[in-house]
Amino acid sequence: MNQYFGIDLAKNFVKDIVKIRFLSNSNLEPLILAYFITFRCNLNCSYCNYIQERFELKYKEVNTQQAKLILHQCRKKVPSVAFTGGEPLIRDDIVEIIQFAKELRFKPISLFTNGLLLQQKEAVLENIDFIQISLDSVIEQKNHGNRDREKLIEIIQKYSKLQYKKNFKININCVINSENIEEIPELLNFAKQLNVKLTVCPELNEMAEPVDELKNGESGKKYRQMIDYLLE
Numbered sequence: 001m002n003q004y005f006g007i008d009l010a011k012n013f014v015k016d017i018v019k020i021r022f023l024s025n026s027n028l029e030p031l032i033l034a035y036f037i038t039f040r041c042n043l044n045c046s047y048c049n050y051i052q053e054r055f056e057l058k059y060k061e062v063n064t065q066q067a068k069l070i071l072h073q074c075r076k077k078v079p080s081v082a083f084t085g086g087e088p089l090i091r092d093d094i095v096e097i098i099q100f101a102k103e104l105r106f107k108p109i110s111l112f113t114n115g116l117l118l119q120q121k122e123a124v125l126e127n128i129d130f131i132q133i134s135l136d137s138v139i140e141q142k143n144h145g146n147r148d149r150e151k152l153i154e155i156i157q158k159y160s161k162l163q164y165k166k167n168f169k170i171n172i173n174c175v176i177n178s179e180n181i182e183e184i185p186e187l188l189n190f191a192k193q194l195n196v197k198l199t200v201c202p203e204l205n206e207m208a209e210p211v212d213e214l215k216n217g218e219s220g221k222k223y224r225q226m227i228d229y230l231l232e
């Protein structure tokens with residue numbers, strides 16, 4: 001068993017394969033809890049659909065005890081968890097909440113973050129298996145989505161060196177849109193040099209579908225070519 005994946009996740013995965021392949025049963029076992037622990041954020045990325053008022057009003061943020069209760073209940077069925085948001089590290093209690101997830105034996109535990117508060121909340125690294133830090137380009141003078149490219153490069157460089165010592169893995173997550181399609185190879189090289197993974201996602205609209213500019217016209221063509229390049 002890979003040190004980053006838990007036995008309960010593996011069991012549910014195998015059960016799901018059997019259900020799909022041999023039993024035609026679509027009542028699958030859950031694999032991961034995507035926990036939107038807050039909809040507050042310290043950034044305002046141009047493409048983000050997750051920090052709008054409609055979320056904050058609809059899903060009122062719960063306190064520490066309530067968050068722990070939610071994790072406790074979910075753990076009865078779900079083997080792994082990814083903390084996302086909004087910006088999870090903005091919560092004062094995030095270290096305590098992630099530690100509690102560890103005590104509940106969620107495996108793996110992932111954290112999706114914009115990285116800016118990582119130095120203040122470094123203690124989260126003691127209890128996570130995967131950390132996803134968002135960065136859309138390493139090209140100078142470009143701060144895609146409003147992210148601070150230079151600061152993020154420094155942060156990713158710093159924490160990539162701690163991956164083995166602290167037993168976690170980093171991936172850089174990049175949102176592709178018409179502005180950065182051609183910058184992905186440089187980002188991939190940057191990731192490779194630091195021994196971190198690169199994941200990509202097309203910019204999605206509010207219906208969670210790729211935005212039109214990536215489906216049609218010149219940008220659509222470039223986008224498909226870039227995906228072929230990444231697959232290769």
Ligand SMILES: C[S@@+](CC[C@H](N)C(=O)[O-])C[C@H]1O[C@@H](n2cnc3c(N)ncnc32)[C@H](O)[C@@H]1O
Nearest residue numbers: 047048050085086087112113114134173203204
């Ligand atoms: C919603 S954020 C939450 C975690 C953290 N605040 C961050 O930015 O990494 C999780 C991931 O979703 C991506 N994301 C945000 N808006 C998106 C959109 N419209 N389409 C695709 N991905 C998006 C972000 O770039 C980030 O990598």
Ligand code: SF4
Nearest residue numbers: 041043045048086114
């Ligand atoms: S940092 Fe994450 S949650 Fe915040 S605005 Fe950007 S994508 Fe949205």
